[in-house]
Amino acid sequence: xxxxxxxxxxxxxxxxxxxxxxxxxxxxxxxxxxxxxxxxxxxxxxxxxxxxxxxxxxxxxxxxxxxxxxxxxxxxxxxxxxxxxxxxxxxxxxxxxxxxxxxxxxxxxxxxxxxxxxxxxxxxxxxxxxxxxxxxxxxxxxxxxxxxxxxxxxxxxxxxxxxxxxxxxxxxxxxxxxxxxxxxxxxxxxxxxxxxxxxxxxxxxxxxxxxxxxxxxxxxxxxxxxxxxxxxxxxxxxxxxxxxxxxxxxxxxxxxxxxxxxxxxxxxxxxxxxxxxxxxxxxxxxxxxxxxxxxxxxxxxxxxxxxxxxxxxxxxxxxxxxxxxxxxxxxxxxxxxxxxxxxxxxxxxxxxxxxxxxxxxxxxxxxxxxxxxxxxxxxxxxxxxxxxxxxxxxxxxxxxxxxxxxxxxxxxxxxxxxxxxxxxxxxxxxxxxxxxxxxxxxxxxxxxxxxxxxxxxxxxxxxxxxx
Amino acid sequence: xxxxxxxxxxxxxxxxxxxxxxxxxxxxxxxxxxxxxxxxxxxxxxxxxxxxxxxxxxxxxxxxxxxxxxxxxxxxxxxxxxxxxxxxxxxxxxxxxxxxxxxxxxxxxxxxxxxxxxxxxxxxxxxxxxxxxxxxxxxxxxxxxxxxxxxxxxxxxxxxxxxxxxxxxx
Numbered sequence: 139x140x141x142x143x144x145x146x147x148x149x150x151x152x153x154x155x156x157x158x159x160x161x162x163x164x165x166x167x168x169x170x171x172x173x174x175x176x177x178x179x180x181x182x183x184x185x186x187x188x189x190x191x192x193x194x195x196x197x198x199x200x201x202x203x204x205x206x207x208x209x210x211x212x213x214x215x216x217x218x219x220x221x222x223x224x225x226x227x228x229x230x231x232x233x234x235x236x237x238x239x240x241x242x243x244x245x246x247x248x249x250x251x252x253x254x255x256x257x258x259x260x261x262x263x264x265x266x267x268x269x270x271x272x273x274x275x276x277x278x279x280x281x282x283x284x285x286x287x288x289x290x291x292x293x294x295x296x297x298x299x300x301x302x303x304x305x306x307x308x309x310x311x312x313x314x315x316x317x318x319x320x321x322x323x324x325x326x327x328x329x330x331x332x333x334x335x336x337x338x339x340x341x342x343x344x345x346x347x348x349x350x351x352x353x354x355x356x357x358x359x360x361x362x363x364x365x366x367x368x369x370x371x372x373x374x375x376x377x378x379x380x381x382x383x384x385x386x387x388x389x390x391x392x393x394x395x396x397x398x399x400x401x402x403x404x405x406x407x408x409x410x411x412x413x414x415x416x417x418x419x420x421x422x423x424x425x426x427x428x429x430x431x432x433x434x435x436x437x438x439x440x441x442x443x444x445x446x447x448x449x450x451x452x453x454x455x456x457x458x459x460x461x462x463x464x465x466x467x468x469x470x471x472x473x474x475x476x477x478x479x480x481x482x483x484x485x486x487x488x489x490x491x492x493x494x495x496x497x498x499x500x501x502x503x504x505x506x507x508x509x510x511x512x513x514x515x516x517x518x519x520x521x522x523x524x525x526x527x528x529x530x531x532x533x534x535x536x537x538x539x540x541x542x543x544x545x546x547x548x549x550x551x552x553x554x555x556x557x558x559x560x561x562x563x564x565x566x567x568x569x570x571x572x573x574x575x576x577x578x579x580x581x582x583x584x585x586x587x588x589x590x591x592x593x594x595x596x597x598x599x600x601x602x603x604x605x
Numbered sequence: 606x607x608x609x610x611x612x613x614x615x616x617x618x619x620x621x622x623x624x625x626x627x628x629x630x631x632x633x634x635x636x637x638x639x640x641x642x643x644x645x646x647x648x649x650x651x652x653x654x655x656x657x658x659x660x661x662x663x664x665x666x667x668x669x670x671x672x673x674x675x676x677x678x679x680x681x682x683x684x685x686x687x688x689x690x691x692x693x694x695x696x697x698x699x700x701x702x703x704x705x706x707x708x709x710x711x712x713x714x715x716x717x718x719x720x721x722x723x724x725x726x727x728x729x730x731x732x733x734x735x736x737x738x739x740x741x742x743x744x745x746x747x748x749x750x751x752x753x754x755x756x757x758x759x760x761x762x763x764x765x766x767x768x769x770x771x772x773x774x775x
Contacts, residue, residue: 478772481770481771483768483769484769492646496651535645539769
């Protein structure tokens with residue numbers, strides 16, 4: 139996810155200041171270097187391939203920098219480009235109904251550490267979303283870390299805008315790949331491996347002049363291979379058997395090319411370094427801190443883990459999973475109040491709304507896992523209802539809403555996680571809803587039964603003890 | 606606002622004052638203060654709900670200011686205006702978590718500074734309450750805050766938090 143100066147997770151030892159200084163140095167290097175003089179052998183080779191367009195303006199937004207490291211140890215700085223000019227495959231123009239395509243396209247400048255020259259190699263990475271649902275998800279991508287729900291296409295280019303490679307992505311995984319060839323070479327490439335074909339793509343160059351989008355399209359040629367698993371295609375530089383080597387017939391796909399960090403033109407496959415597992419980014423919706431009781435933290439983790447299919451977890455994911463505006467922060471704290479299980483507050487910080495869930499460790503430390511989970515779901519539902527309509531949300535209205543619409547979902551969610559009877563799950567779902575109208579309408583004896591069940595699970599007389 | 610101005614009488618003897626109203630270009634120092642604010646907002650939150658459910662208030666707002674001293678990678682609480690019981694109880698744990706958060710996030714303050722964090726809590730739990738905002742404004746700054754021999758002072762925008770819900774077992 140792009141956020142203002144989001145720093146390298148691999149290097150927690152650095153202070154914010156050190157990381158900030160590093161970005162400033164990279165910026166200074168970028169602004170004071172002539173990038174058109176990149177003349178490595180492989181680059182010269184690519185320059186002979188089809189280059190759909192010449193140079194285009196590159197205007198990095200240095201407030202949006204992602205810093206990470208490839209598996210081979212090279213540092214990478216990925217910087218958002220906010221250009222008036224943009225390049226994209228023609229099929230996406232249709233998708234955007236000929237409107238200004240920039241709204242859905244994400245272009246980044248990617249600076250990769252070159253350990254030989256001790257500076258950086260410059261690449262352009264373009265993320266094209268498949269449909270509108272992928273638009274926001276694009277913001278969570280970096281070349282190394284793709285959002286697991288993101289589908290569509292990534293292309294990489296060198297600084298002179300010569301294509302390097304393209305990848306089809308389905309829910310964060312590579313499903314096909316392509317590498318450009320020249321128009322001349324395409325007529326000689328009859329010896330293609332199974333699963334590979336010749337292909338061409340219309341690349342369009344768009345710009346905006348006087349608020350009018352102008353578009354010009356040209357054809358690029360590719361070897362296109364379908365890959366079930368991490369791709370074989372990319373190949374490497376001259377002599378590696380993985381790439382064209384010369385302008386002669388290409389031998390695709392070559393052996394899986396493991397990037398050599400000494401080769402400045404080699405970048406790994408997107409999403410997982412050198413063809414390894416694609417990274418599943420950590421969920422961004424919740425922030426479980428180091429203070430929380432480990433058993434409680436485990437229940438929180440289960441409640442928000444979207445491997446589980448219950449509808450409450452799905453609601454939470456849909457609302458908070460990809461949002462940069464709404465966050466949930468969960469802490470535990472001894473409220474020194476034996477009647478209180480948990481609470482939800484929210485705070486607004488700039489454009490961000492944080493929902494703070496506090497679990498009362500004074501009570502829940504001795505409660506069963508089932509009861510803790512029911513409390514977490516209860517509080518998550520409050521956060522969700524707040525997200526839906528924050529101005530109208532309040533305790534009593536939300537509790538009425540929960541009783542009327544979410545009681546069954548909460549029971550199902552509990553039964554997904556625990557071997558618990560439907561009656562007990564239902565009773566736990568009623569927890570905290572004793573002041574609702576429906577509670578008052580319950581048949582005689584039922585409120586007492588619900589209270590008893592809750593009390594048993596609350597004290598671990600029933601259920602799985604948490605500690 | 607008239608009352609706010611009346612109470613916002615701050616006597617200052619210092620060489621550097623920073624008001625954090627509005628953010629333009631973000632320096633590394635500002636980045637640190639933004640992180641501090643984020644951590645402060647998070648860790649000042651727990652406790653209020655407990656206080657409110659133990660001693661239900663009929664007033665819509667409560668508020669105070671916490672005056673911190675930041676230096677290197679730690680904070681200390683210099684004082685708190687309009688002290689309320691739950692803040693007193695909460696403070697040691699709050700300080701511990703805030704300092705741990707600073708260290709975990711690698712936040713370091715090159716210059717020692719006094720930071721005023723006004724905190725406004727708004728009860729939004731559906732219960733009809735008295736609008737006491739003017740009264741609370743006086744709690745934020747009491748009869749004026751005095752700072753002497755302070756080389757650096759920051760006055761933060763108020764931190765708002767809204768109490769939405771509690772789950773009780775009656």
